[in-house]
Amino acid sequence: MSFEEISHTADVKIRARALTLNALFTDAFLALMQVMYGTDRNEGIIKEIRIESDNIESLLCDFLSEVLFIADVEGLVFSRADIAIYGLHLTAVLNGESFDPLRHSSGTEVKGISYSGLVIQKDANGYMLDILFDV
């Protein structure tokens, strides 16, 4: 896990670095869960999702938006994702537990995943991501 929160006035800006795209997407997913529900999150309930998009930035936004949707309507808090990306297709197996107000109320609700300032870059050291969550 390698992500950090970068200073942003209104919202939550996350920067992540990873060797592979799968790991980069996993970092973004873990950052989203941590911002919303804090660090005390367990495994137990499995959900599988599949996403297809037009480009890699949309694939990430669509994936995280789907996670937000499932977490919200099913009352789930995820702690792990096994992600596989083939071209512009993504499969993710999410592992989590039911929302517990006593352990999961320390975070902030994320309203949406923004395209503003979204950057996914590849260089000699792997991949870099900047992404903004509207809170």
Place this chain on the structure above:
Amino acid sequence: MLDGVRQTGVNEWEVPVGYVPGMRVPGKFFLSESLASTLEPGAIQQLANVATMPGIIRHSLAMPDIHWGYGFPIGGVAAFSLDEGVISPGGVGFDINCGVRLLTTPLEKKDVSGRSDLIEELFRAVPTGVGGKSSLRMSSRNLDGMMIKGASWAVDAGYGTKRDLIRCEDGGYMKQADSHAVSAKAKQRGVPQGGTLGSGNHFLEMQVVSEIFDPCAAQVFGIRLGQICCMIHCGSRGLGHQVCTDHLKLLESATKKYHITLPDRQLACAPIMSPEGKDYFGAMAASANYAWANRQIITHSVRQVLAKMFRIDYEDMPLVYDVAHNVAKIEEHGVDGKRVKVCIHRKGATRAFGPESCELPDELKKIGQPVIIPGSMGTSSFVLRGTKTAMEKTFGSTCHGAGRIMSRTQAKKNLSGKEIMANLLKAGIIVRAHSDNAIADEAPEVYKPSDEVVKVVHDVGISRLVARLSPLGVIKG
């Protein structure tokens, strides 16, 4: 002031065409010299980006609470021609019709001061925070009612009085709502969240009227010195968030289809009269109506708590007004000497219609509409009134709040929730939240001083001060 920005008057600044490539009109914003140091280059870049959008009229505008957001800057206002212009979720935001309302009570400061039991009771009655779910049993028919008739549905369902609707912007609902343009996913999120406050900067605050600037307007609005009021700040919850997410994706395809070039993907848009533009507008209006119904349901819960605890009548807690902060609307404004219908976007800005506006109810026509500006937890909130100057300069718009100046990361580093709570308590303000983090995130220090922000809009004349409200107790998400 930032390079490339020029002063055009007292508290008035221009971002000239050419600041970013493709600008069709200049940017214009309102800020005092003392607030100039809080201005971020990212916010001005976003203000200039909006000026590149097709059909924009006169200026890309920003109010003195301008700060760096996504798509439009927070505090951004832009009007678009119905023939050549576009509509964009980037000009409204994820929290559609995030807004604020103020209700008055017959209570005085001595009745509620230091009453932690009252704050605790409100915290129990109004679901807040991440994962907060409604205790209402909402059917899909009820959800349709919320989306089509907004606050009017809530009043018909027993959550308020007919008089409340006179004191809501647009009577508490936009008639262009189209619930068919709202996805099944958005509706699924909307059902369990009706009547919930949410988290982040949303709050419910008990306040006392501590200063009257304009006695005549205050009397018309129903506000008197020493009176206890309740301010409610929240929006359209997961339903609105999902509508924004869904339509952003649809409008991204439309941006390509209509050959629109944009400097930021978050500004994805479509011609207002295109099928994609109309669908977004209908879904956005449905979400705005859901938000009005939501605030109406919360109002009902507050009135029930106060009625029971203080033995006062439900009808003795009238609404001063309810305003939307994040919305797109079709309004008529003066453009080049003619009355023209435009599509106005307000992203973190408040409608501030002046006297004689035909949209206002008769009782407010002489004074102009009430404008409600929330402060932060420890600072004052304000009631202002709309003006003719706002109609001329800002398409009838003004600021919406204090505007953040400190990032959330910095806030958490500098401030502990417990210390802030203790300091506020010393100042006579009780705070109740689910977590310390939520308090540190929204501490008074992270915002511009609300006094200075409202002084700018008052001095520029785009709204005029009526009353100051000081906080006594607040519940946060």
